[in-house]
Amino acid sequence: xxxxxxxxxxxxxxxxxxGIFSIFVLKALTSFEIIPGVSYxxxxxxxxxxxxxxxxxxxxxxxxxxxGEAFILITAVFTTGILFGRGxxxxxxxxxxxxxxxxxxxxxxxxxxxxxxxIVAFGIVITLGGHIxxxxxxxxxxVIATAFFLSVVVFxxxxxxxxxxxxxxxxxxxxxxxIYLCLGLAGLGLSGYYLYNVGADFYPGLGVAQWAVNxxxxxxxxxxxxxxxxNIGIALKVLSGFCTIITVLMGAEKK
Amino acid sequence: MNVDVQLWSxxxxxxxxxxxxxxxxxxxxxxxxxxxxxxxxxxxNLVLITEGFKPGGIxxxxxxxxxxxxxxxxxxxxxxxxxxxxxxxxxxxxxASTLAVLLGISIKLYQHYRSLSVAHIFQEDDA
Amino acid sequence: MRSLYDTLHETLKSRGGTHIxxxxxxxxxxxxxFPLAFVALLRGLDSLTSAVLAILxxxxxxxxLPLVKKVxxxxxxxxxxxxxYIAIVMGLVLFLMVGGx
Amino acid sequence: MNSELIPLMVVFPLxxxxxxxxxxxxxxxxxxxxxxxxxxxxxxxxxxxxxxxxFGAHPAIDTPAETGIALGRINLAIEYSFGxxxxxxxxxxxxxxxxxxxxxxxxEKRASGVYLSMVMLSIAxxxxxxxxxxxxxxxxxxxxxxxxxxxxxxAKGDIGGYKAALKYLIFGGVAxxxxxxxxxxxxxxxxxxxxxxxxxxxxxxTKSPIVLTAVGLxxxxxxxxxxxxxxxxxxxxxxxxAKADVAALLQTETKIVxxxxxxxLLRLFGGLSxxxxxxxxxxxxxxxxxxxxxxxxxxxxRLLAFxxxxxxxxxxxxxxxGTPDGIAASIFHAVNxxxxxxxxxxxxxxxxxxxxxxxxxxxxxxxxxxxxxAFLQIIGIMAVSGVPPFNAxxxxxxxxxxxxxxxxxxxxxxxxxxxxxxxxxxxKGFFLTFLKESTAVAAIGRPQLSNALPLVTFAxxxxxxxxxxxxxxxPGPLYDRFADVAITLTMGV
Numbered sequence: 001x002x003x004x005x006x007x008x009x010x011x012x013x014x015x016x017x018x019g020i021f022s023i024f025v026l027k028a029l030t031s032f033e034i035i036p037g038v039s040y041x042x043x044x045x046x047x048x049x050x051x052x053x054x055x056x057x058x059x060x061x062x063x064x065x066x067x068g069e070a071f072i073l074i075t076a077v078f079t080t081g082i083l084f085g086r087g088x089x090x091x092x093x094x095x096x097x098x099x100x101x102x103x104x105x106x107x108x109x110x111x112x113x114x115x116x117x118x119i120v121a122f123g124i125v126i127t128l129g130g131h132i133x134x135x136x137x138x139x140x141x142x143v144i145a146t147a148f149f150l151s152v153v154v155f156x157x158x159x160x161x162x163x164x165x166x167x168x169x170x171x172x173x174x175x176x177x178x179i180y181l182c183l184g185l186a187g188l189g190l191s192g193y194y195l196y197n198v199g200a201d202f203y204p205g206l207g208v209a210q211w212a213v214n215x216x217x218x219x220x221x222x223x224x225x226x227x228x229x230x231n232i233g234i235a236l237k238v239l240s241g242f243c244t245i246i247t248v249l250m251g252a253e254k255k
Numbered sequence: 256m257n258v259d260v261q262l263w264s265x266x267x268x269x270x271x272x273x274x275x276x277x278x279x280x281x282x283x284x285x286x287x288x289x290x291x292x293x294x295x296x297x298x299x300n301l302v303l304i305t306e307g308f309k310p311g312g313i314x315x316x317x318x319x320x321x322x323x324x325x326x327x328x329x330x331x332x333x334x335x336x337x338x339x340x341x342x343x344x345x346x347x348x349x350x351a352s353t354l355a356v357l358l359g360i361s362i363k364l365y366q367h368y369r370s371l372s373v374a375h376i377f378q379e380d381d382a
Numbered sequence: 383m384r385s386l387y388d389t390l391h392e393t394l395k396s397r398g399g400t401h402i403x404x405x406x407x408x409x410x411x412x413x414x415x416f417p418l419a420f421v422a423l424l425r426g427l428d429s430l431t432s433a434v435l436a437i438l439x440x441x442x443x444x445x446x447l448p449l450v451k452k453v454x455x456x457x458x459x460x461x462x463x464x465x466x467y468i469a470i471v472m473g474l475v476l477f478l479m480v481g482g483x
Numbered sequence: 484m485n486s487e488l489i490p491l492m493v494v495f496p497l498x499x500x501x502x503x504x505x506x507x508x509x510x511x512x513x514x515x516x517x518x519x520x521x522x523x524x525x526x527x528x529x530x531x532x533x534x535x536x537x538f539g540a541h542p543a544i545d546t547p548a549e550t551g552i553a554l555g556r557i558n559l560a561i562e563y564s565f566g567x568x569x570x571x572x573x574x575x576x577x578x579x580x581x582x583x584x585x586x587x588x589x590x591e592k593r594a595s596g597v598y599l600s601m602v603m604l605s606i607a608x609x610x611x612x613x614x615x616x617x618x619x620x621x622x623x624x625x626x627x628x629x630x631x632x633x634x635x636x637x638a639k640g641d642i643g644g645y646k647a648a649l650k651y652l653i654f655g656g657v658a659x660x661x662x663x664x665x666x667x668x669x670x671x672x673x674x675x676x677x678x679x680x681x682x683x684x685x686x687x688x689t690k691s692p693i694v695l696t697a698v699g700l701x702x703x704x705x706x707x708x709x710x711x712x713x714x715x716x717x718x719x720x721x722x723x724x725a726k727a728d729v730a731a732l733l734q735t736e737t738k739i740v741x742x743x744x745x746x747x748l749l750r751l752f753g754g755l756s757x758x759x760x761x762x763x764x765x766x767x768x769x770x771x772x773x774x775x776x777x778x779x780x781x782x783x784x785r786l787l788a789f790x791x792x793x794x795x796x797x798x799x800x801x802x803x804x805g806t807p808d809g810i811a812a813s814i815f816h817a818v819n820x821x822x823x824x825x826x827x828x829x830x831x832x833x834x835x836x837x838x839x840x841x842x843x844x845x846x847x848x849x850x851x852x853x854x855x856x857a858f859l860q861i862i863g864i865m866a867v868s869g870v871p872p873f874n875a876x877x878x879x880x881x882x883x884x885x886x887x888x889x890x891x892x893x894x895x896x897x898x899x900x901x902x903x904x905x906x907x908x909x910x911k912g913f914f915l916t917f918l919k920e921s922t923a924v925a926a927i928g929r930p931q932l933s934n935a936l937p938l939v940t941f942a943x944x945x946x947x948x949x950x951x952x953x954x955x956x957x958p959g960p961l962y963d964r965f966a967d968v969a970i971t972l973t974m975g976v
Contacts, residue, residue: 057340
């Protein structure tokens with residue numbers, strides 16, 4: 001008896017057990033009673049930092065989670081690189097890319113280029129206004145990355161609008177992540193707490209030097225502190241991370 | 256009415272998780288399995304989003320008028336629960352990262368086996 | 383009727399290679415393991431039920447000799463086998479946590 | 484209360500990962516920086532002061548009534564707690580990781596910065612999981628761990644590694660979904676993510692179906708992360724697909740994460756007898772299948788991989804008993820077993836580097852060629868399977884005692900049996916590699932195994948063997964403090 005027969009025979013059993021699993025999950029979900037919990041406190045204290053509560057939670061209270069999340073993306077980018085030969089044990093393997101150039105049609109050429117610039121501008125707006133309006137570094141970075149995708153799909157890898165090499169994308173990504181890490185370290189050095197929002201100086205009793213508060217406070221009506229800078233770092237990182245992934249996946253050799 | 260919306264949203268989220276598990280367990284195509292993994296993640300995201308939903312609540316972004324009038328307590332009472340949304344944002348990025356790596360691996364496996372059938376790819380692992 | 387030893391020997395030989403010794407040890411260890419592990423697992427039930435179930439398991443194990451080949455097939459690297467057991471355990475864990483006992 | 488070095492245990496490896504990736508291609512820089520970074524990674528947990536660290540400096544506040552949380556005070560920030568247990572586990576991880584890094588920089592012709600940055604990311608992730616007092620933060624870093632472990636396997640660049648990583652990531656996605664769903668259920672019901680707060684909110688309230696569903700989902704996640712029963716084939720596939728020196732790191736990480744998550748589960752739902760029963764049952768099954776499957780393998784790496792998984796089951800048994808003795812013995816066994824198994828993996832790494840294979844059919848008669856290696860491997864085998872002067876004897880003996888004391892004498896017998904099977908399996912591997920004169924070997928020519936081991940690898944093995952012996956002779960200092968940890972843990976429940 002080979003595995004295929006066993007597989008067919010056992011489908012029913014597995015389906016029954018998955019059914020049991022689903023019944024319990026659905027039962028739990030439908031008998032839910034939700035309490036506001038910590039969200040209420042965040043909504044209460046958040047407005048004194050920045051208007052957008054979600055950004056405040058992401059970059060202030062749970063800024064450390066966001067750091068972890070950024071590093072998941074970095075790990076994925078490195079892993080995709082390893083898969084296609086960069087950093088494999090025993091020396092790098094160069095992949096010959098076949099999708100390097102492509103001849104766009106006239107319609108594509110006329111519409112793609114301006115659209116790319118509009119999308120990039122939109123992404124920058126989303127990033128910089130992340131603490132006031134719905135948006136932020138992740139959203140802005142991924143919007144800019146879509147512009148890169150568009151340009152790669154229309155013009156090919158080699159001759160696209162951005163003409164970013166793999167190396168420079170990597171440097172961008174490293175710089176983005178280092179901005180985040182170093183702002184966190186600044187908080188650690190000045191107040192003793194990692195990722196303390198130095199610019200906003202929410203707890204003045206910690207003895208943060210005034211020059212540092214002035215340096216890192218964002219020139220804005222609200223008192224967002226380091227959040228906009230973190231947004232910029234995350235945007236750089238997300239943008240270059242997605243771009244690297246798409247470059248690597250599109251460059252995979254078509255046998 | 257709003258309670259119904261929440262209930263049905265939870266049901267849909269649960270169904271997404273279940274469909275994803277079904278795809279992982281029973282579908283042979285590698286890409287379908289990967290889609291299954293994504294569906295599980297999306298289902299969990301929908302659970303979190305629905306947890307953030309508050310009947311009759313407002314968007315958790317404070318307006319300038321409300322802020323300057325000092326009614327922050329009212330805002331906190333009215334606004335939707337904001338913590339789950341932040342968690343969802345994190346999980347979306349996790350999902351995207353896993354997706355990228357899984358697709359990369361499946362490209363490599365396809366180049367080697369010329370097939371996306373999991374039964375075919377894992378054929379030689381039968382004991 | 384052939385002896386149990388011969389049956390075992392031939393089945394293990396069909397796996398190929400020089401590892402009959404390992405196979406035999408594994409076989410006897412499994413014989414010891416399964417009833418014991420089940421006694422440990424079933425102690426949440428009352429003593430009569432667990433005794434009956436333990437005897438049942440021992441009988442099942444004894445009648446399905448040789449075990450090694452089956453066990454190593456169930457623990458192979460194939461995706462479908464892993465998925466099968468994971469599906470079972472996911473259902474079982476929730477059943478035991480929420481619905482059982 | 485606040486130690487400034489605590490976040491550095493996670494943040495420094497993250498910075499190093501970025502820098503090593505940027506340095507990739509500059510061979511010398513990668514080697515030098517990788518080695519220097521490991522010095523810092525080892526030093527920080529030794530220098531840090533015990534205490535808690537609040538990220539973003541947000542203190543605990545009195546709970547407003549509108550939150551609906553039935554607690555006096557709640558924590559707002561992500562919190563890390565650092566005590567003796569955390570220091571011991573992170574130091575162990577840093578030591579084994581240093582061996583992996585040095586093995587890479589001294590044995591590879593071209594050092595790979597990306598690969599070392601993956602090692603750094605996994606160090607950071609495991610340290611974070613060990614210290615996290617916030618359940619969502621734990622989830623985030625578990626995901627980093629999953630992807631970076633898959634990357635270390637993929638880095639070998641062969642098709643078996645891709646298949647192992649594919650399975651690992653797909654089921655990792657399922658397990659991650661399960662953990663997050665459990666977290667979501669708990670967050671919606673109790674409104675907090677901090678583990679201490681959650682434990683207080685849960686006390687005496689664990690019988691509602693939602694909580695029980697959440698417990699089940701978190702247990703499923705625990706099973707995946709620690710490679711217990713349904714996931715044991717996947718874990719052993721991962722171990723045997725990686726290079727053996729990295730497999731030593733991977734199995735250490737798995738055991739540390741097993742202990743860390745089990746302790747979180749015990750802190751949250753300690754009194755729950757259902758959970759304890761499920762965890763004991765699946766651990767016993769893992770022990771049985773892991774050690775029996777080790778016996779029937781035809782490849783040394785695969786054998787070790789299954790033996791490592793079986794030993795993880797052994798660790799799981801004591802933790803899921805939930806008694807102070809069981810928890811202390813389990814943590815102690817996790818440390819001992821990680822050390823001894825690492826020694827065995829390194830010896831197999833040497834065999835693979837010399838002979839280019841670990842298939843038993845193509846090995847044999849290595850005793851005359853590598854007597855020192857054979858001696859070290861015998862020490863490793865005795866250490867893993869609990870032969871008296873070595874460390875695992877001390878912990879397995881205590882584990883069996885704890886099982887008897889908790890009223891599970893048959894579990895004690897199962898543990899003894901599992902240990903015997905592991906010993907037989909490992910001795911079989913030793914016999915087929917070093918003692919047997921195989922005809923197949925004569926046909927393909929003796930494997931080329933030089934007697935002159937690389938210095939770093941040899942030193943690694945000697946140090947590990949000495950540590951195993953040292954802990955075996957003086958278990959007191961380590962075990963007593965684990966016992967203290969276990970007693971404080973069970974007091975809180």
